[in-house]
Amino acid sequence: MSVADSLPATGLPIGVPAALAPRRFGTRFFRSELWLIFGRRRNWAGGLVLASVPIILAIAVKVSEPQPGDGPDFISQITGNGLFVALAALVLELPLFLPLAVGAIAGDAVAGEANLGTLRYLLAVPVHRTRLLLVKFGAITVFAFTAVALVAVVGSVIGLVLFGGGPLTTLSGSQLPFAEGLWRLLLVCLYMTACLAALGAIGMFVSTLTEQPIGATIAIVMLAIVSQILDSIPQLSAIHEYLPTHYWLAFGDLLRDPIATGQIGNGLGLAWTYTVVFLAAAWARFASRDVSS
Amino acid sequence: MSVLASRPSLRWAVPLGVAVAVFGVAAGATALRASAEPSLPSRSAAQLLVDVQTAKLDALSGTVVQRADLGLPAIPGRIGGSGSASLTSLISGSHTLRVWYAGPEKVRLALLGTLGESDIIRNGPDLWIWSSGEKKAQHKTLPPGAATHDPSDVTGLLPTTPQEAADKILAALDPSTVVSTAGTAKVANRAVYELVLAPRDATSLVSQVRLAIDGTEHVPLRVQVYAKGSTSPAFEIGFQQVSFDRPGDENFQFTPPPGTTVDEDKPDGSAKSGPPARPGDAPEPGDAPKSDGGMKFSVDRPDMAKPDASGIAPQSTVVGSAWTMVFVARVPQDARSGNGNPLGAFLTTLPHVSGSWGSGQILRSKLFTALLTDDGRLLVGAVTADRLFQVAADPAAALK
Numbered sequence: 136m137s138v139a140d141s142l143p144a145t146g147l148p149i150g151v152p153a154a155l156a157p158r159r160f161g162t163r164f165f166r167s168e169l170w171l172i173f174g175r176r177r178n179w180a181g182g183l184v185l186a187s188v189p190i191i192l193a194i195a196v197k198v199s200e201p202q203p204g205d206g207p208d209f210i211s212q213i214t215g216n217g218l219f220v221a222l223a224a225l226v227l228e229l230p231l232f233l234p235l236a237v238g239a240i241a242g243d244a245v246a247g248e249a250n251l252g253t254l255r256y257l258l259a260v261p262v263h264r265t266r267l268l269l270v271k272f273g274a275i276t277v278f279a280f281t282a283v284a285l286v287a288v289v290g291s292v293i294g295l296v297l298f299g300g301g302p303l304t305t306l307s308g309s310q311l312p313f314a315e316g317l318w319r320l321l322l323v324c325l326y327m328t329a330c331l332a333a334l335g336a337i338g339m340f341v342s343t344l345t346e347q348p349i350g351a352t353i354a355i356v357m358l359a360i361v362s363q364i365l366d367s368i369p370q371l372s373a374i375h376e377y378l379p380t381h382y383w384l385a386f387g388d389l390l391r392d393p394i395a396t397g398q399i400g401n402g403l404g405l406a407w408t409y410t411v412v413f414l415a416a417a418w419a420r421f422a423s424r425d426v427s428s
Numbered sequence: 429m430s431v432l433a434s435r436p437s438l439r440w441a442v443p444l445g446v447a448v449a450v451f452g453v454a455a456g457a458t459a460l461r462a463s464a465e466p467s468l469p470s471r472s473a474a475q476l477l478v479d480v481q482t483a484k485l486d487a488l489s490g491t492v493v494q495r496a497d498l499g500l501p502a503i504p505g506r507i508g509g510s511g512s513a514s515l516t517s518l519i520s521g522s523h524t525l526r527v528w529y530a531g532p533e534k535v536r537l538a539l540l541g542t543l544g545e546s547d548i549i550r551n552g553p554d555l556w557i558w559s560s561g562e563k564k565a566q567h568k569t570l571p572p573g574a575a576t577h578d579p580s581d582v583t584g585l586l587p588t589t590p591q592e593a594a595d596k597i598l599a600a601l602d603p604s605t606v607v608s609t610a611g612t613a614k615v616a617n618r619a620v621y622e623l624v625l626a627p628r629d630a631t632s633l634v635s636q637v638r639l640a641i642d643g644t645e646h647v648p649l650r651v652q653v654y655a656k657g658s659t660s661p662a663f664e665i666g667f668q669q670v671s672f673d674r675p676g677d678e679n680f681q682f683t684p685p686p687g688t689t690v691d692e693d694k695p696d697g698s699a700k701s702g703p704p705a706r707p708g709d710a711p712e713p714g715d716a717p718k719s720d721g722g723m724k725f726s727v728d729r730p731d732m733a734k735p736d737a738s739g740i741a742p743q744s745t746v747v748g749s750a751w752t753m754v755f756v757a758r759v760p761q762d763a764r765s766g767n768g769n770p771l772g773a774f775l776t777t778l779p780h781v782s783g784s785w786g787s788g789q790i791l792r793s794k795l796f797t798a799l800l801t802d803d804g805r806l807l808v809g810a811v812t813a814d815r816l817f818q819v820a821a822d823p824a825a826a827l828k
Contacts, residue, residue: 211563215687304685306545307538308558387543395526395540397491408450415443423436
């Protein structure tokens with residue numbers, strides 16, 4: 136914590152342009168953003184929903200053991216290793232629940248402040264608009280990782296309790312030591328975070344277009360779903376590799392032996408491209424916008 | 429900043445510029461790779477053929493992408509499809525395979541599905557077929573001496589490697605084919621020669637087959653099959669990434685994980701050796717119906733003509749040779765009935781045709797035509813419909 140960081144922003148004389156204000160690279164704004172996200176009761180409720188899926192899944196599998204080949208992917212592997220509860224739950228939540236969670240936060244990022252009328256106070260602090268966007272995006276990314284990790288941790292814990300740990304069977308049929316299995320699960324979480332952060336960047340751009348956070352959230356979730364629908368239409372195969380959700384399920388390549396990097400690399404590249412383009416678009420829109428609320 | 433402040437709309441140039449730059453660099457790199465003619469000493473078609481046949485492949489590993497755009501009509505429930513990890517799904521869509529090869533004794537092929545994988549692993553006398561979706565492994569102990577066999581015998585369950593697909597096409601080479609070269613190109617970032625094979629027979633649906641042969645290793649890296657009147661390949665299999673370094677032994681180890689159903693096949697080879705063709709092995713639940721009935725697609729698989737390979741034909745024969753070979757088989761009646769059989773339901777949607785040869789139903793695609801006659805014969809070939817009608821009238825194909 137630097138001295139400059141602890142300077143009260145209101146101590147500046149009125150009329151001093153933002154550019155003359157002391158440069159602050161402290162973490163206070165970022166921490167306050169995180170507090171805004173993680174301190175809200177509605178986000179806690181959303182987290183509970185996310186965490187309930189692996190619990191329900193694990194109990195259902197414990198009660199009635201699935202046959203190989205039955206049901207969604209990874210379900211039949213759960214009885215062999217509890218870590219698959221986390222993976223199966225992530226597969227189930229990836230199409231809708233996780234995009235919904237990230238969409239709610241990203242849609243709220245700018246439009247929520249505008250809706251509550253706090254955006255102008257925030258900008259008057261003063262916070263540079265570019266910095267505001269970057270901090271907001273950083274908070275969205277942290278939230279995306281937290282949401283994914285929440286599902287993974289809850290799934291792993293209940294899976295290990297109900298089904299035990301031990302070596303993890305890869306998709307290639309080989310067995311990995313438990314620690315290596317945990318490492319692969321972490322890689323899966325990080326990959327999903329990158330994919331969801333790209334969606335968050337698109338969401339933050341949408342959020343700068345409106346003052347209605349719910350509208351922005353709906354737009355982001357619709358985008359994620361439309362992208363998945365388009366991805367399933369074979370006649371549109373020419374555009375598939377540019378759809379934001381196209382490589383989401385490529386995380387399965389992290390569970391092979393050895394890891395297949397091709398699709399993962401493409402997925403990260405696409406996510407990075409969407410992130411940069413839409414952060415720049417959000418900056419173009421937000422930095423020139425009249426903020427009246 | 430002052431320009432941006434006075435003209436806010438200029439800011440939009442930044443995201444646009446980033447988007448154009450990223451996609452432009454990606455597209456430009458592809459175009460550059462495609463247009464850059466690598467400098468290789470020129471070689472004639474005959475030299476290339478010899479190169480391919482004498483190429484000695486010690487070790488290889490890489491990623492193979494296979495694409496099929498056969499122009500099939502929509503099949504209810506889809507046969508195959510992208511992302512499926514079932515070994516029988518290779519006939520449509522796009523698929524990715526990983527290949528490891530360290531001599532004929534050590535071969536591994538992995539077909540990557542979206543969240544599944546099928547592997548064929550040969551390590552010494554052990555041959556394993558693993559399917560992650562079903563958690564099933566098939567084990568076969570090969571008789572000693574099998575090592576001297578051509579490696580394609582082991583991997584011959586599928587036309588999976590470019591080497592093998594090229595071998596099959598080269599085997600079909602005879603006076604029926606125009607062989608020429610088409611300069612050089614790049615495949616998997618390696619300089620290749622292109623060899624073009626074109627059938628002379630006008631009834632063939634194939635316009636040409638292009639083989640990309642590695643400039644230094646002389647191994648085929650890509651095979652493309654073009655249909656008549658089409659500028660993009662109807663079938664393509666090629667390396668996306670390849671390395672000629674010897675892959676590590678750990679890639680060929682396989683021990684069935686706990687909870688796996690293991691099928692043991694007897695070493696005498698009497699047990700069935702095909703990959704499990706069972707509905708429901710694909711990751712997508714709706715992806716199941718496989719052509720267990722008479723509808724075998726033999727376009728790229730001449731070995732399917734063997735009656736024991738298809739396992740369904742009490743009587744079958746082959747009419748014609750090379751490019752215009754037509755496979756004729758008798759179809760069991762139950763495979764054609766529509767009750768509860770997705771294949772039967774599919775057959776009812778096919779157009780009826782009739783002529784002096786009789787009547788039946790026809791399936792047309794870019795690369796092959798199939799005719800199911802009302803007297804219970806199935807004719808399949810990479811030929812035009814008219815040629816199939818001729819064959820149907822041919823007494824050699826009467827199967828009586």
